[in-house]
Amino acid sequence: MVSFHPDSKFLTDFAAGSLAMSEAVCVAAHLEFCGKCRAHVQQLSDVAAQMMARLEPIADEHDGFESLMQRIDSAEPAAPQESAVRAGRPALAASGIPRVVEKLAGGNLQDLNWVKLGGSLRIAPMDVGCKRRQTAIYDIKAGRPMPEHEHRGEEITVLLKGSFSDADGKYVRGDFVVRHAGERHQPTATLDTDCICLVSLEQPVKPSSLWYRLMEPFVQYRLSGFSH
Amino acid sequence: MMASVDALTGIHVDNNDDMDSVATQLTRSSVPDLWAENVRLVAVKRDRAAFQLLYKHFTPLIRAFLLKSMGSGANRAEAEEITQEVLIKVWNKAASFNPAKASVNTWIFTIARNTRIDFIRRNDRNNREIDIEDIWHEAESPEPLVDMQQRRAEQVIKQAMATLPEEQVQVLYKAFMEGKSHNEVAEELGLPLGTVKSRIRLALNKMQILIDR
Numbered sequence A: 001m002v003s004f005h006p007d008s009k010f011l012t013d014f015a016a017g018s019l020a021m022s023e024a025v026c027v028a029a030h031l032e033f034c035g036k037c038r039a040h041v042q043q044l045s046d047v048a049a050q051m052m053a054r055l056e057p058i059a060d061e062h063d064g065f066e067s068l069m070q071r072i073d074s075a076e077p078a079a080p081q082e083s084a085v086r087a088g089r090p091a092l093a094a095s096g097i098p099r100v101v102e103k104l105a106g107g108n109l110q111d112l113n114w115v116k117l118g119g120s121l122r123i124a125p126m127d128v129g130c131k132r133r134q135t136a137i138y139d140i141k142a143g144r145p146m147p148e149h150e151h152r153g154e155e156i157t158v159l160l161k162g163s164f165s166d167a168d169g170k171y172v173r174g175d176f177v178v179r180h181a182g183e184r185h186q187p188t189a190t191l192d193t194d195c196i197c198l199v200s201l202e203q204p205v206k207p208s209s210l211w212y213r214l215m216e217p218f219v220q221y222r223l224s225g226f227s228h
Numbered sequence B: 001m002m003a004s005v006d007a008l009t010g011i012h013v014d015n016n017d018d019m020d021s022v023a024t025q026l027t028r029s030s031v032p033d034l035w036a037e038n039v040r041l042v043a044v045k046r047d048r049a050a051f052q053l054l055y056k057h058f059t060p061l062i063r064a065f066l067l068k069s070m071g072s073g074a075n076r077a078e079a080e081e082i083t084q085e086v087l088i089k090v091w092n093k094a095a096s097f098n099p100a101k102a103s104v105n106t107w108i109f110t111i112a113r114n115t116r117i118d119f120i121r122r123n124d125r126n127n128r129e130i131d132i133e134d135i136w137h138e139a140e141s142p143e144p145l146v147d148m149q150q151r152r153a154e155q156v157i158k159q160a161m162a163t164l165p166e167e168q169v170q171v172l173y174k175a176f177m178e179g180k181s182h183n184e185v186a187e188e189l190g191l192p193l194g195t196v197k198s199r200i201r202l203a204l205n206k207m208q209i210l211i212d213r
Ligand SMILES: [Zn+2]
Pocket: A002, A004, A005, A006, A030, A034, A035, A036, A037, A038
């Protein structure tokens, strides 16, 4: 059962369309797991629609209907509508990974550019066209600990597969976990499967151990090298 | 129609249902969402008269929303172009509208919102081509509220909105109509982020939108 959800700030900014791409992808991924948050986003869109209905209308300077219809008539017939197809599909892809993540990854997650970091972790940066944050897929080996690290900026983790735990609790598929700057933690992937997460970082995570600190320039070099 | 404009927000407030006057011209059916039949006619029959009624009602509202939300980076001509794009999508996507999942109002808002997000991304000269609709779907929820339930929820929202205190209307308006994030609203109003968040939550609670955190 999903038990960690985006808060009202994330859901409101998502429904209003003001959330940065990297965070929006995380919320969209969570929504594929969570009917409750989908219903909230729907309600928030209703609020926005009601506000739009109450705006003071700004009339046409001249009636543009005929020219709009000419534009529609002269355009190519619309392609089969993906949103119509989409409406009948289950929320998650057959692989169990959210469709939004597969789509942005260009299909199979395995085909991303993975960077190995020690024996237990590999990271694949994802370009979602977001300048403010880094977006990546983390793949943590079953039962192995991640390096303990401290956050310089906000980190969002959406669990896509497997589960992991840290001092604060256990997280399962679909959970949306936010860590703030200055928090330290050492997640450990549990269960018998590898753990795959979608991660959005405000600033690069700073590992605490000396070894990872030495690795860091390399990691950042690799991350930035793949972001275009 | 009794109408007034809230001086603070510019929100057009009227005591009649927006649709009442148009409703009589359209249909006397008991379908609660009076615009749904027009969208259906556009989808099934490519009915231009039905589309023209949608155009007449929604274009001035979409234009008003885009002029407010596209930010200082957009001029009137750009807002006009995006408005036209939204209406072309309404025509093209009419078949994907599902009245069990959303009202026409909400569906058209989501199209306008997505077109606006796309415009801002294009302006940022993002090199990555992304289909915005992979992330922001158009009011599609795989577990939809049943039609009447949805309508009732919208009635609650509508009625509660009229009773909200000004400070809550102000933050809601900036978030939803000006398209500003919580952080941007906080900065603009000189308020702590937590205050903006709690004002929005209080307003949402009154509309019976109960988000845990
Ligand atoms: Zn949720």
